Amino acid sequence: MDCNWQTNFFILSKNFYQPMSTVHKGLTITVTLDEEKIPYVNGLLFEYRKDLSIYQEKYHKSLPSTFFISWLTLPAQTYAGKEKLPARIILMSSYVGSKSSHIQELATFLGPQIKQVLSQSREYPKNDLDKPGLVSFLKRKSIPNTFYSGFKFISTTEVDKEKKLKAEVWKYAQGLADQGDPSSPKEVKEKIENFVKNHPQLVWASKKIPYGLSNKVHMLWPLALFGLVMLTSLVSIVLCFFIDPLVIKILACILPLFILVVVFLFLLLRLNENISHEPSPELSDEKVREIVALETNPVINEMTVIAPLKRGWIRRVFLALTLKLVGLVSYFAYIPTVHTARWLQMDKGKRLVFIANFDNLSEAYAHDFVDSERRSMNMAVIFSHAFGFPATRWLVHKQYNHRSNYMKGVRAHQKVTQFWYTCQQDLSVENLKRNRAFRAGLYKEMDDPEIKDWLLTL
Amino acid sequence: MTTLEKDDIQGLLIRGHGNLSSASYLLYTFTDPAKARVFLQEIVPKVTTASEKPEEQALQIALTYEGLAFLKLPPALLNSFCREFKEGMTELQRQFILGDTGENAPQNWTWGEKNIHLMLMVFGKDLEKLESTLSQIKILTASFQVELLHTLPTGMLHARKEHFGFRDDISRPIIRELLKEVPGDTAGTFPAGEFIMGYKNLYDEYAPSPTVPEALDKEGELPHHPDDATLKDLGKNGTYLVFRQMEQKVHAFWQYMQAQSSDKASAIALASKMVGRWPDGSPLTLCPNQPDPNLSEANDFGFWKEDKAGLKCPIGSHIRRTNPRDHLVTENTQKDSTEMAAKHRMIRKGRPYGPPVTPELKPEDMLDSIEDDRERGLHFICMVTDIRRQFEFVQNNWVNFHKFGGLENDADPIIGNHYQHESRKTNEFSIPKYPVRRKLDHLPNFTIIKGGAYFFFPGIRALQYMANHD
């Protein structure tokens, strides 16, 4: 890569970066690509991947809102046995804060690379774009996704700071233990808190964690709104028996209508499930080797699975509705060992895209989905719509060979992610959560057993 | 309940031949495919099956992928084996998964080379019986130019201990189909398909198994594959056998414990924290403060209720990593943890090798022992129907992953590959305690891999098919 780009661009310093919230989100940008250009674009992306290993620090400094970037080409795929879905370039990032500043950040730091790659698409304007032009192009080409984060409300800067905080406090507490300090839990906690308060590099941790309430509101208001509408509808149904205004009647229709639509969709889905199951062809050993060869990071790795949907419009509609509902409850979702994940549909809902950034290797990670009864049901809610994935009855009931078909489906549709960036390479989700739990416990009122539990996060 | 075809299953799969205290594992290479097949025809009738209870001697047989390929078995058959078996333990990706790097890298092994085709596992009730069986085998192999590459002798130790002085072979998965009565509560028992091909596994599916297109089984020797009538099931009643020769640095082990402790008792307690059981076998979860001889075979315990935080048995201890039972730190419920952990079990069949440091392997004595230059260790053997899901998963995700269970820089203290470089540090061991966890650092490697391979451990009919294949 041309090294001048580094000097040409204003580098956002982490210290000045102030997100307006610490909610994690996913940005997905995609454009179509002529198939013959795939090798060229792949070449570029692999080049950037190489640069990344040299300029990791620079990326880290210049992308303060970014946790992960997966950037890949997607070959053409066939939908319903006949329709060709176009090849694409897909750029997916996991970020914290506002979408607008995140896109600005990408355009500022990765502008030349983004332009070089996206200009291979016919969708890219004929004349070169300046930065505002690029930003608005990226905004136009971004599509919604259902996003999950396993370490909610932690900013990239906090990741480093909380790690250091815990390491320093552990050393201090170790010193106390070595001296045979017989303090009670309360006294130990107080000593630690005083240590933090009086330590110039750690004093920041004596302040409250920012955006606590606003983050929750940010994530939960759509669900609250949905619940409110449904509740209002329910109340309106009751009111209908006593009063007669039109608004009440309209409101009273919403809940029954919603239930009716869901039931109707379920019935149609059940009919669709009778179409005989077509399993995915098994991926060749060579192809699997090509994919796993990129999974060499010591802690976090990435997986992209993109599959056309099973035939039938009901699959597309059902999945779209499901993804919306999953999005509503994502605050409460829990997927072990996943840093961030997203699901989305593209090409008029005919493709399901799934990416995850997770701890350790994809082989281990895929097991998280099939090894527990409950979780394999949850997964079926989304993946049973994708071609080659196991057949189900009533969406979640497994059919024969569910597990092996699931594993085959994942591998058969797993794509090589040519470019992958992670802002930190050292901490697992559990590490991140513990570091946060330690910080969150500082200066918090606790009884002795709670303090003992809290000390275990050290 | 399904009945196991014991006549077709090799004996070692369901019993350890513990009464046959002498054993030797012999690694061979074939030199001529036709002769190798005749050799198999000769030796197969001598193989001990699961329906026998040998009192004098036993013989078991296992082949590597290279061995099967050397026999010129049909490509469709060869290709139907799982990828990890085909690639072999020393292939680059497998090395990465298994953590066989640095000191443990295959280039430092004494065996594991690609021309190993066959392993004969010979057991005798005593040394004399073993020797006489070995000399018969020698004559047979010589006449078919089956060349011996390595002999791996074994030696049982006092009170079923391993070389560090801990009681071994306590926790074993029980195959449901071997029980006289179907247990009402299936917890703790496993469907045969987890360990024997041709039967259903924990997912209620037939375990993945190598197959032969029907047309290639002209004599009709093999059973049909339960999922595909056009295929014959070569795997039925067989399994994969994982072999790792692990040298144990006994002196270094106890020296390390001593250096970290004020007295012998705390050195032994520390080593026990690393294992998860006291030297006599009693589990820390049930008796955290001192061993309890009444519990030395205890295996009916969990971690979720008794010890979630690892204050008794550290999360990173050997037994808690290799079988987290009902508590995976990353899971929210005991049920999910139990279901997940159960999918990654293995039947262990290893035997120690080399002379013990002291005859009775008492840690108190071993702490005083003087280092010698004799090699000793464990021939770790496990049997699984899915190498990747069972053995490799445990080795990779639980034993060597330094972030296991929310830990930071800890690989398995006993068998993990311990090192430190720019992007990874794996040589810590942390013991949760009040007021702050104790972290031990700079753990050396207490075990070193000296050799290893993936084998197919076929059923008798499959062996006959291979022997008769033209």
Ligand code: HEM
């Ligand atoms: C020299 C190497 C090894 C030594 C000294 C060793 C030692 C031990 C000891 C003392 C026990 C406790 C006894 C028992 O529960 O049966 C044990 C259990 C166990 N080990 Fe190892 N082991 C070694 C290698 C391995 C390897 C390579 C694996 C697999 C990757 C493994 C997997 C297990 C399992 C699954 C258990 C049973 C855990 C349970 O169910 O509680 N071991 N080992």
